[in-house]
Amino acid sequence: MNRIELLRLDYLFSVILPCLLAIYVNYLNIIDYLNIIFGWGFLGITGNLLNDIKDKDRDIPFRDKELATIALVSFGLGIMLLLKSLLLNLIILCLALSSIILVVLYCIKLKPYPITNKIVLVTSHVIFPYLIIKIASNYAPWQFPSLDKIFRLLNLDERFFWGEIALLTAFFVFTFSSQVTHEAIDQEAIQNYSLGTTQIVVQIASILTIILIGLTILLLADIYLIPLAFAPAGPIYVFRRPKVPSPGIKDVGIVIGNLLMVYFLVLILQG
Incomplete structure (x- = not known):
């Protein structure tokens, strides 16, 4: 190293x-x-x-x-x-x-x-x-x-607010399922549960992520967020059967995460 x-x-x-x-x-x-x-x-x-x-x-x-x-x-x-x-x-x-x-x-x-x-x-x-x-x-x-400032900060009276809520929730759920996958590969804490339970958690979280990203795209009217919906397809495929994922899956997830980081960096710099 x-x-x-x-x-x-x-x-x-x-x-x-x-x-x-x-x-x-x-x-x-x-x-x-x-x-x-x-x-x-x-x-x-x-x-x-x-x-x-x-x-x-x-x-x-x-x-x-x-x-x-x-x-x-x-x-x-x-x-x-x-x-x-x-x-x-x-x-x-x-x-x-x-x-x-x-x-x-x-x-x-x-x-x-x-x-x-x-x-x-x-x-x-x-x-x-x-x-x-x-x-x-x-x-x-x-x-x-003040409460009024918080409302203005969060854009509570606008569709934009709910778009951000959907985005944050999707990101939270997907990252949660990614951690479950990570621990299943490393056979850490998640091994307290059966592989069947792990499969159900990851599948539900991944599908929910896709739905929430779709809602985010509609609310924010931004098609450049579509790639975020691709990432959950991996866990859905990996856990199509209740088994321990191969160690390479973790590396694939890390690479995809870095690719998404570069993608949004380019979008930001492009303005």
Whole structure:
């Protein structure tokens, strides 16, 4: 394993893609949010390293103290990049702290619990990054906004709001099912349940994701979101029978996640 592989950079799409989706859907300028994107990237690296310290599921030529040092530096860099946003908005600060706490709890305590661990991981990696970009785009002051401001922030009186809700829900459900697939391959916590149960969970989640993405496309009137509906087709095929997926399926999922990240980056840069 080389030094770059240690960081698991190919896993960072899980925190960067939600940020890009928030920027794309809300027609934001990506330059204004590079600090948040890269801040989450550094925090993602920190989480990966903490996971390595706890699980030791990879053959890593580094001692725990060395991994902890790298994790601490990465954490510090991430916080410094996020500092401006944290100081501008109390809600962003609360979301960021909640995400950090959830990831730490996942690494040291919650990983053996098959349902709870995925809810925690998906919330901290998907929902919170998206919401932080969304809230940061409004530059609310250092206080909790009034109910009226929250309504305006969420576009509650517009179809756009429900489109975002459908998108976030779809992303949450699909990421949840992806984590189930991941654990089925690694034979981790999800093995507390039968392969038949795992198959049902993944199939239902994948079909629900396709329906929600379709609803999102209709509500937001954006055909460029169609590729998001392709990803769930993989788990549907893989779990057409109740069996342990081959290890290569996990790599395919990581590659597809990175391809989607590049896809939305191009759409954003193209304007």
